[in-house]
Structure formats: structure tokens, C-alpha cells
Amino acid sequence: xxxxxxxxxxxxxxxxxxxxxxxxxxxxxxxxxxxxxxxxxxxxxxxxxxxxxxxxxxxxxxxxxxxxxxxxxxxxxxxxxxxxxxxxxxxxxxxxxxxxxxxxxxxxxxxxxxxxxxxxxxxxxxxxxxxxxxxxxxxxxxxxxxxxxxxxxxxxxxxxxxxxxxxxxxxxxxxxxxxxxxxxxxxxxxxxxxxxxxxxxxxxxxxxxxxxxxxxxxxxxxxxxxxxxxxxxxxxxxxxxxxxxxxxxxxxxxxxxxxxxxxxxxxxxxxxxxxxxxxxxxxxxxxxxxxxxxxxxxxxxxxxxxxxxxxxxxxxxxxxxxxxxxxxxxxxxxxxxxxxxxxxxxxxxxxxxxxxxxxxxxxxxxxxxxxxxxxxxxxxxxxxxxxxxxxxxxxxxxxxxxxxxxxxxxxxxxxxxxxxxxxxxxxxxxxxxxxxxxxxxxxxxxxxxxxxxxxxxxxxxxxxxxxxxxxxxxxxxxxxxxxxxxxxxxxxxxxxxxxxxxxxxxxxxxxxxxxxxxxxxxxxxxxxxxxxxxxxxxxxxxxxxxxxxxxxxxxxxxxxxxxxxxxxxxxxxxxxxxxxxxxxxxxxxxxxxxxxxxxxxxxxxxxxxxxxxxxxxxxxxxxxxxxxxxxxxxxxxxxxxxxxxxxxxxxxxxxxxxxxxxxxxxxxxxxxxxxxxxxxxxx
Amino acid sequence: xxxxxxxxxxxxxxxxxxxxxxxxxxxxxxxxxxxxxxxxxxxxxxxxxxxxxxxxxxxxxxxxxxxxxxxxxxxxxxxxxxxxxxxxxxxxxxxxx
Numbered sequence: 001x002x003x004x005x006x007x008x009x010x011x012x013x014x015x016x017x018x019x020x021x022x023x024x025x026x027x028x029x030x031x032x033x034x035x036x037x038x039x040x041x042x043x044x045x046x047x048x049x050x051x052x053x054x055x056x057x058x059x060x061x062x063x064x065x066x067x068x069x070x071x072x073x074x075x076x077x078x079x080x081x082x083x084x085x086x087x088x089x090x091x092x093x094x095x096x097x098x099x100x101x102x103x104x105x106x107x108x109x110x111x112x113x114x115x116x117x118x119x120x121x122x123x124x125x126x127x128x129x130x131x132x133x134x135x136x137x138x139x140x141x142x143x144x145x146x147x148x149x150x151x152x153x154x155x156x157x158x159x160x161x162x163x164x165x166x167x168x169x170x171x172x173x174x175x176x177x178x179x180x181x182x183x184x185x186x187x188x189x190x191x192x193x194x195x196x197x198x199x200x201x202x203x204x205x206x207x208x209x210x211x212x213x214x215x216x217x218x219x220x221x222x223x224x225x226x227x228x229x230x231x232x233x234x235x236x237x238x239x240x241x242x243x244x245x246x247x248x249x250x251x252x253x254x255x256x257x258x259x260x261x262x263x264x265x266x267x268x269x270x271x272x273x274x275x276x277x278x279x280x281x282x283x284x285x286x287x288x289x290x291x292x293x294x295x296x297x298x299x300x301x302x303x304x305x306x307x308x309x310x311x312x313x314x315x316x317x318x319x320x321x322x323x324x325x326x327x328x329x330x331x332x333x334x335x336x337x338x339x340x341x342x343x344x345x346x347x348x349x350x351x352x353x354x355x356x357x358x359x360x361x362x363x364x365x366x367x368x369x370x371x372x373x374x375x376x377x378x379x380x381x382x383x384x385x386x387x388x389x390x391x392x393x394x395x396x397x398x399x400x401x402x403x404x405x406x407x408x409x410x411x412x413x414x415x416x417x418x419x420x421x422x423x424x425x426x427x428x429x430x431x432x433x434x435x436x437x438x439x440x441x442x443x444x445x446x447x448x449x450x451x452x453x454x455x456x457x458x459x460x461x462x463x464x465x466x467x468x469x470x471x472x473x474x475x476x477x478x479x480x481x482x483x484x485x486x487x488x489x490x491x492x493x494x495x496x497x498x499x500x501x502x503x504x505x506x507x508x509x510x511x512x513x514x515x516x517x518x519x520x521x522x523x524x525x526x527x528x529x530x531x532x533x534x535x536x537x538x539x540x541x542x543x544x545x546x547x548x549x550x551x552x553x554x555x556x557x558x559x560x561x562x563x564x565x566x567x568x569x570x571x572x573x574x575x576x577x578x579x580x581x582x583x584x585x586x587x588x589x590x591x592x593x594x595x596x597x598x599x600x601x602x603x604x605x606x607x608x609x610x611x612x613x614x615x616x617x618x619x620x621x622x623x624x625x626x627x628x629x630x631x632x633x634x635x636x637x638x639x640x641x642x643x644x645x646x647x648x649x650x651x652x653x654x655x656x657x658x659x660x661x662x663x664x665x666x667x668x669x670x671x672x673x674x675x676x677x678x679x680x681x682x683x
Numbered sequence: 684x685x686x687x688x689x690x691x692x693x694x695x696x697x698x699x700x701x702x703x704x705x706x707x708x709x710x711x712x713x714x715x716x717x718x719x720x721x722x723x724x725x726x727x728x729x730x731x732x733x734x735x736x737x738x739x740x741x742x743x744x745x746x747x748x749x750x751x752x753x754x755x756x757x758x759x760x761x762x763x764x765x766x767x768x769x770x771x772x773x774x775x776x777x778x779x780x
Binding site: 063070071073074075076077078080081082085205209214215217218219220221222223224231232235239264267271274275276279430574575576578579592 | 684685687688689691692693695696699700701703704707708710711714715716717721723724727730731733734735737738741742745746748749750751755766
């Protein structure tokens with residue numbers, strides 16, 4: 001495992017040579033093929049829904065542990081033809097940036113806070129899972145230079161965090177994509193290897209299948225029981241909140257799709273991943289639990305039915321694999337978890353740079369430097385941010401340590417933190433009338449209602465519980481997602497539909513002499529009533545009244561202070577204006593004629609770095625005109641676009657089969673003279 | 684086996700999920716971002732519908748296998764058949780480009 005860790009660290013750090021600027025660091029230069037992104041997403045997705053927690057649920061409840069992997073298709077039309085083209089064509093670098101363009105800087109500020117909480121919490125859960133996985137394999141203490149040092153959960157997490165932090169800090173997104181590509185293959189292989197060993201150990205597939213009770217073989221859990229694993233709760237927590245969260249607001253995943261060479265490649269990556277790779281991953285991550293259950297039925301002396309579910313993966317692997325293979329499987333397990341964490345660290349650093357560092361620099365007017373100098377400083381800041389985020393992720397572990405299983409910690413975390421942002425993004429993309437007042441009320445008023453629900457679940461969440469029994473220690477871990485989505489959506493829809501009333505009232509206030517005093521008082525009252533809810537002051541009825549006050553005052557305050565023009569702010573940022581987004585992306589009308597790809601040799605010339613030149617004949621084959629966008633890459637498919645650039649067609653020449661390209665473009669695309677290049681018109 | 688553990692979750696998943704899925708297709712078509720007059724988007728419509736049926740079949744077959752209505756071996760065989768059909772259709776759609 002030590003060798004594996006060092007190898008991965010060096011492999012990831014090697015890709016630092018492909019990182020020249022912040023675009024490379026965060027988006028890998030937007031150049032990769034769909035298959036490369038698909039495989040790198042495997043490692044991220046499987047890591048986040050780790051071997052540990054799905055094996056645990058597989059051991060407790062059987063094959064229905066796979067259901068969270070098989071329910072992501074319902075939102076794919078919204079993603080492929082709504083969110084994905086918008087994020088690519090609008091050239092946003094982070095999700096909060098979308099909120100500023102679509103709504104206002106204040107919406108971006110609140111989205112940044114929520115998203116950072118979400119991402120750092122996610123990193124914390126990743127580290128916790130890693131720690132829980134490796135601790136059973138380590139001795140209680142070790143001796144160095146005569147000193148005996150105890151091995152603790154937090155100690156193990158810190159060591160892993162340092163290793164992960166190193167290659168992220170030096171390698172950036174390209175390092176993440178390539179280490180995840182490697183780890184994706186390794187963990188799929190290791191998962192199937194374990195399944196094979198398990199089936200062989202039990203005496204064949206028929207034996208395994210017949211040992212499982214019928215309820216363990218069903219693909220979906222019981223509708224509403226038990227409280228810690230039921231279908232309807234997990235449907236709302238995972239299939240709805242989780243799927244939208246996964247596709248729409250997971251900055252790590254979004255950055256992967258943005259690293260694709262174009263929108264269509266992103267669609268392919270998403271489709272192949274959800275259709276084929278997720279079902280395979282469901283077997284890979286859950287089978288140790290199923291095998292463990294079968295062994296516990298036939299030999300309870302080997303695996304006791306009372307073994308801790310979070311340890312079942314390690315226990316099963318240790319029993320059915322030989323020592324060498326056990327080491328390999330454990331390395332794959334940690335690889336999966338590292339892959340999730342590395343993606344999240346890189347993504348959180350991107351949010352920090354884009355939504356905290358740059359706005360602060362703008363505020364202090366520190367932009368009086370050249371683009372190259374600014375990019376150099378931002379790249380350095382991005383690397384420091386990766387280190388800081390890693391440290392905060394380790395601290396976040398403390399918040400989740402006391403949940404009975406990682407699965408429940410993750411479910412509770414997901415159903416609590418995703419709904420406000422999910423509603424904000426979803427309605428922002430698909431509802432042109434959705435206003436800044438509505439989105440900010442969703443963030444503030446929705447959160448107030450969610451706090452009330454968390455505080456009084458027996459009164460507020462119970463009406464939506466579908467008959468699930470409330471566990472007083474962890475009430476409604478999953479079905480709270482339904483309540484949270486409903487209250488956030490409700491706040492969003494009501495505020496949007498009452499926009500005219502808000503405007504009339506604010507117009508009346510603007511006509512008054514003491515308008516500023518009225519608005520200052522309104523802000524002060526809003527802060528006070530929100531504090532009543534936040535700090536649990538007084539009884540439920542008072543807190544409900546305070547929440548209603550928040551829901552009324554926040555939209556009025558936003559309507560007064562925020563300048564918003566629906567036509568300008570939605571242009572190219574909603575599903576109904578994607579054609580506008582395409583025009584803005586290209587800087588002119590897209591050329592939709594379908595041409596062919598051409599293969600060319602490169603010829604180094606000095607000239608304008610923003611264009612490349614093909615022959616008239618080659619341009620005709622591509623159906624391209626001067627000013628159209630072009631993607632040119634090394635012909636070798638297996639490189640997945642690693643050596644490539646995007647550019648613009650310049651004036652044509654007469655040398656067929658040759659592209660004129662500048663030294664800077666050659667350097668950025670890592671092209672090698674003598675190697676054939678493949679060119680295609682974009683859009 | 685209890686209905687609440689066999690078919691009720693299935694009906695809930697594909698009933699509510701199906702409504703959301705169809706709503707997603709309709710809203711993206713109406714907004715113009717999913718444009719079925721473009722050949723490339725027609726291919727995507729096929730992929731979307733295949734995906735829905737693919738998952739629905741997966742859950743139906745796994746439930747039947749769990750209830751011993753079909754052999755467990757039938758599940759991967761039928762699913763592999765569906766993958767073959769998917770690949771053939773995708774290749775045909777590529778040719779008519």
C-alpha cells in the first residue's frame with residue numbers, strides 16, 4: 001500500500017508539466033475525449049459512494065444496496081440539454097459564478113458559502129471513510145527511532161490528507177483526471193476480483209445465490225422500513241436531491257465535464273457513465289457485503305452476523321483473498337476514496353479562487369498587472385488553496401465522527417445541504433421568471449424552514465414521512481430531503497409569483513423621503529428574525545412567525561437593493577436561450593454545417609497566437625470559414641486529447657495537409673513535430 | 684413476499700421518476716435546447732429512451748430473479764442483449780449521418 005501511495009503521488013505530480021495556467025489547473029484546458037472523462041468519473045463516483053458504506057448496507061440489507069447507483073437517469077435530459085450547454089457556453093468557472101451572471105453578486109455570495117460548506121463537508125466524509133477503512137489494517141502503534149507512536153483515526157486521516165494534497169497541489173485537474181483514470185481501472189478490476197474470490201470461496205454462483213434470503217436478493221429496499229434504510233427515504237435523498245446534486249452542483253463533476261473538448265463529448269461521458277459504468281460500479285462496491293452475508297449464513301463462526309457493517313469490506317477481503325491480493329484490494333479501496341477526495345479538493349480550490357480570491361482582488365483593485373502575471377499569482381494561490389481546503393476537510397471529519405455508519409452520515413449531509421442550491425440552480429436554468437429575490441429567499445428563508453424541520457421533525461417532517469418510523473437519535477435521515485426540497489421550492493415559487501406585488505411595494509417605498517431609513521430598518525429586522533430561528537430563541541410558534549417574516553422581508557430587501565433586468569440576466573443563461581449562449585461562446589453565429597475531420601502535419605510559423613491556418617481545401621472539407629472555432633489534437637486516439645488546443649480558423653493558405661501553427665501554440669498543445677494532427681471544426 | 688418490498692418501490696420509482704423524465708424531455712424540447720430537427724439530437728432521443736427502458740428492465744429482471752420467476756442467469760443475458768441492440772442502433776444512426 002505504501003508503494004501504491006508513492007506511485008500514485010508521483011504519477012499525479014508528473015502531470016504538473018501539463019499545467020501552465022489556471023484554466024489548465026482547474027479544467028485541464030477543456031480538451032479531453034469522452035472515454036477519458038468517463039473513466040476518471042468512475043473513480044470519483046465510486047469513491048464517493050465508497051466500498052465501505054455500500055458493502056456495509058449490502059451486508060445489512062443485500063442487493064438493494066445497489067439502488068442508489070441505479071436511479072440517476074431521470075434527470076439526464078435536464079442535464080444534457082439544459083445545464084451542460086449553459087455551463088460550457090457561458091464560460092463560467094464555478095457554480096457561484098453562474099448565480100452572479102444569472103441573478104446578482106449577493107446570490108453568488110450566498111451560493112459560495114453554501115457550496116463551500118457542501119464541498120468541505122464532502123471532503124470530511126471522504127477522509128472519515130478513508131480513516132475507517134485503513135485503521136483496522138494498521139497496528140495499534142509503531143516505533144520510530146525508539147519512540148512509540150500510537151495510530152489513531154485522526155492521525156491516519158492526516159497522513160492520507162498530506163499524500164492527496166501533494167499531487168493535487170502540484171498536478172491540478174490534469175493530474176486528477178489521469179490518476180483517476182488509472183485508479184478507475186484498478187478499482188473496477190479489484191472489485192470484480194473480490195467478487196470472483198467470494199463466489200469461488202462459497203462454491204459457485206448457485207451456492208451464493210441460494211444462500212441469500214429472498215428479501216436480500218431484491219433490487220429495491222422495503223418501501224418505508226427500517227428507518228435507517230428504506231426505499232422512499234432514499235429515493236428522495238438520493239434519486240432526487242442526490243441526482244440533481246451530482247449532476248448540477250457537484251463542482252468536481254462539473255469540472256470534469258468542462259474538461260471535455262466540447263458539449264457533445266460531455267453528453268457522451270455522462271450517458272456512458274450513468275448507463276453502463278454505474279451498474280458495474282454497483283456490483284464492484286457492494287459485493288463484499290453480499291458475499292459477507294452469504295458467508296455469515298453458512299458459517300457464522302467465520303463471519304458473525306453482528307460484525308460492524310463499516311468493517312465488513314476489510315473482513316471479507318481478508319478472509320477470501322490471499323495476503324498479496326488482500327494488499328492490492330485494500331490499495332484499490334484507498335485509491336477509490338482518494339480519487340473522490342482529490343476531485344473535491346481541486347474543485348473547492350477552484351471555487352475559492354473564482355468566488356473568493358478574485359472578487360477580493362477586484363474589491364481592493366489589485367488588477368493592475370498583466371494577464372500573465374495575474375495568472376501566475378492565481379495559480380500559486382490555487383495551490384495554497386488546495387492545501388488549505390485539505391486541512392479544512394480534515395477538520396470537517398470531527399462533525400461526522402459520531403454517526404453510526406458512514407452511509408447515514410452521508411445521507412443526512414446530502415439531504416440537508418443540497419436542497420437550497422439544487423432548487424436555485426434548477427429553477428434558474430429552467431424558469432426564466434425566477435428572480436434574484438426568489439433565489440436569495442430560497443437560500444435564506446429555505447434554510448430557516450430547514451432549520452425548523454431539523455429542530456421539530458416530529459411536527460414538520462412527519463406529514464411527509466410516508467409511514468417511516470422516526471428514529472429519535474437521527475430523525476428522518478433520508479426523507480427530510482423531501483421536506484427540504486418542498487420548503488425551498490415553495491419559497492422559490494411563491495416569491496417568484498408575487499414579484500409584481502414586491503415591485504409595487506418597493507416603488508411605494510422609493511417614493512418616500514425616508515426610504516433609506518425604512519430599508520435599513522427592514523434589513524435589521526430581517527437579521528433579527530433570522531437570528532431567532534438560527535439560535536433557537538423562544539418556542540416553535542414564535543420561530544414560525546419569525547420564518548414567515550424572513551420569507552416576506554428578504555424578497556422586499558433584495559428587490560430594493562439588487563439591480564436586475566430579466567432580459568439581460570437570462571440571456572444565454574437559461575435553457576430557452578442556449579442558441580444565444582452558443583453565439584456568445586463563438587463570438588458570432590455558429591456554423592452548424594457538418595464537415596469532416598482532416599489529418600494534417602504541423603508547420604511552425606511565427607504569427608498571431610489566437611488563430612491557426614489550414615489550406616483552402618482542408619477548410620472546405622471541414623466546412624469551415626475564417627473565424628470558426630477549431631479543435632486540433634494529436635491523431636493518437638489513446639491520448640484522449642491530452643495533446644491538443646482550441647483555436648480559431650485564420651486566413652487559408654495553399655499547402656494541403658499542413659497546418660500553420662505558432663511556437664506558443666505548439667508548446668501549449670504539447671505537439672511533437674512529425675506526428676500527425678487531427679483537426680475538426682467545433683460547434 | 685410483501686408488496687411493499689417487491690413492486691411498490693418499483694412503481695414509485697418508475698412512476699414518479701418517469702414523470703420527471705418525460706417532463707425533462709418536454710421542457711428541453713419546448714425551450715428549444717433539445718432540437719429534434721437536428722440529426723445529432725435525434726440520436727440523443729434514442730439514447731434517452733433506451734436508458735429509461737434499460738434501467739426499468741434491469742429492475743424488473745432483478746425482481747423476477749429474486750422471486751424465482753426467472754433464473755438469475757437470465758438477467759445478464761437479457762441485459763447484454765439490450766447492449767448489443769443499443770450498439771447496433773448507434774452504429775446504424777452513425778451511418779445515416
